[in-house]
């Protein structure tokens with residue numbers, strides 16, 4: 001869906017993005033992670049041509065973005081900007097309707113869509129539709145920014161730290177809604193985040209940037225189990241990397257068949273994370289948990305030793 | 311805990327005390343000036359200086375008593391912060407003060423004129439002006455501080471209506487100012503229109519050129535410094551000198567290109583005046599446009615572009631609406647400044663209200679000078695108020 005091919009971009013001699021090659025398959029979510037100033041936002045802006053590449057190319061659906069008209073391209077690509085950037089003189093409703101109005105949707109269709117989106121991001125339309133951005137909290141503004149980006153059902157979503165100012169429980173709720181939308185519409189998402197847990201929860205692919213260079217790409221599990229360099233390991237927690245790895249792996253990855261079932265307690269699901277399993281072991285004082293429904297339908301167990309297996 | 315109002319009087323003028331200090335102060339000054347200065351001045355003819363008449367002598371006990379009563383009403387209202395619609399009431403009373411003092415001066419002029427013959431001139435004295443300005447200040451202060459739009463507008467409109475009715479009634483016709491007007495009312499209208507034309511043309515020039523410069527400076531920030539440095543130099547040329555300086559080049563230009571003369575462009579007259587006014591407006595307009603656009607949040611502009619707005623849509627939907635308060639303020643300040651400066655146009659033969667001022671100075675006829683000057687001031691005040699009102703219409707109401 002989107003392919004970066006040797007992409008570089010400098011600002012006055014300093015390279016912000018340096019020879020990045022990366023593919024994001026249609027209908028998947030890719031998380032861009034990396035330290036502050038590593039070029040994540042710059043990479044997103046190159047996609048919708050708020051910036052132009054110095055070298056290399058970016059293909060959107062097989063076509064070089066420089067051959068698409070920027071305005072049409074941007075209307076097909078949802079964009080959640082890092083600093084939110086709501087239009088302060090427009091109500092929440094009008095903000096969300098930005099792209100549908102540019103595309104000339106009927107007002108009835110726009111009204112329906114706005115209400116649907118507000119519900120989706122957890123802001124009851126009756127309470128919030130007619131408010132102005134400066135009457136919302138920071139987290140509420142961010143959610144309106146996400147709704148605005150989703151409004152015209154874009155084929156590609158660029159999200160720059162979309163939930164940075166939202167409290168953890170609400171954030172998890174929003175992540176779930178995003179996953180649900182993504183499953184339903186098949187939108188491709190390129191998401192920048194500083195939150196390791198968010199990256200692991202949401203994304204099929206992680207791409208780790210450092211000083212503009214792409215250090216490693218892969219599934220969260222593979223990156224966390226086999227970090228390609230010290231930088232990657234440091235980014236994912238340094239000495240605590242092991243704990244983050246437990247977030248990326250699932251019970252099904254490590255459980256084994258036990259005949260006969262030889263564990264006590266409430267069985268754990270195969271798609272629970274190993275972190276959850278460890279938390280239960282600690283809380284219940286057991287080193288072994290029964291597991292519900294292994295891949296072949298049989299039941300199994302998970303031992304504490306399974307967690308530390310390489 | 312708040313102390314009961316009756317036992318402990320709030321300290322005068324203390325911020326936050328709830329007591330409105332400014333109206334009280336204005337009332338006190340107006341009262342003092344009335345007791346000391348002459349309300350009207352009676353002169354044997356239009357060129358000689360006259361003797362002042364006090365309010366008591368000019369308006370009699372009834373008129374003087376009514377004016378004093380109005381001052382007392384205003385002071386009482388100002389001292390009662392809890393009263394609803396207090397500012398509106400003070401504003402209406404202030405407007406009443408203005409209309410009534412003008413009406414009393416008009417009556418005094420008619421009486422003195424009858425008593426002392428045709429040549430006698432009755433002009434407005436220091437006492438009248440203090441009262442009139444006090445009313446104006448009270449109105450302006452109330453309009454500035456009143457939050458609701460309707461309550462801001464009501465006293466202003468009522469006062470304007472009252473003054474207009476008084477002028478139309480002919481009650482003021484014996485005042486020296488009105489007689490100066492009466493003998494040249496056709497010329498007055500011509501020069502008023504001419505003044506508006508000069509100001510309008512100069513403003514248009516300043517808006518187009520200054521707007522373009524401001525936009526350029528916003529788009530290319532590295533150019534902003536030098537551009538504003540040049541404009542600053544233009545602004546430091548004394549205004550009279552600028553008018554005169556333009557005569558030379560324009561005369562030369564018309565000599566080189568006689569075709570220009572057919573278009574009415576000459577070294578003297580409206581062309582250099584409009585050019586000078588445009589040049590004066592350039593810096594405030596360019597700076598206002600630049601400041602207004604620069605203050606638009608960068609994130610909103612990036613979002614607008616990122617959502618797929620065209621450059622025109624970004625300007626229409628984001629830049630202009632978000633810069634609008636500053637842009638309207640720029641328009642207001644520039645317009646007011648140019649209305650005042652256009653008075654100088656008369657010096658280089660371009661006409662306008664300045665004509666009467668310089669004629670009056672030549673003849674030492676103070677009231678003719680006043681006719682020109684007051685008209686220019688009134689014009690500037692009207693423009694200022696109208697544009698303030700417009701700005702209010704374009705801003706969102708007070709946040710709940």
Ligand SMILES: Nc1ncnc2c1ncn2[C@@H]1O[C@H](COP(=O)(O)OP(=O)(O)OP(=O)(O)O)[C@@H](O)[C@H]1O
Pocket residue numbers: 011015016034035036037038039040041042043082
């Ligand atoms: N418009 C610009 N002009 C000059 N330098 C820029 C510009 N935008 C970004 N940079 C520089 O490029 C580098 C990468 O910036 P970028 O915004 O992509 O970082 P980031 O990874 O998004 O950081 P953060 O996590 O803090 O948002 C930084 O060193 C930044 O200073």
Ligand SMILES: [Mg+2]
Pocket residue numbers: 040041042082160
């Ligand atoms: Mg960033």
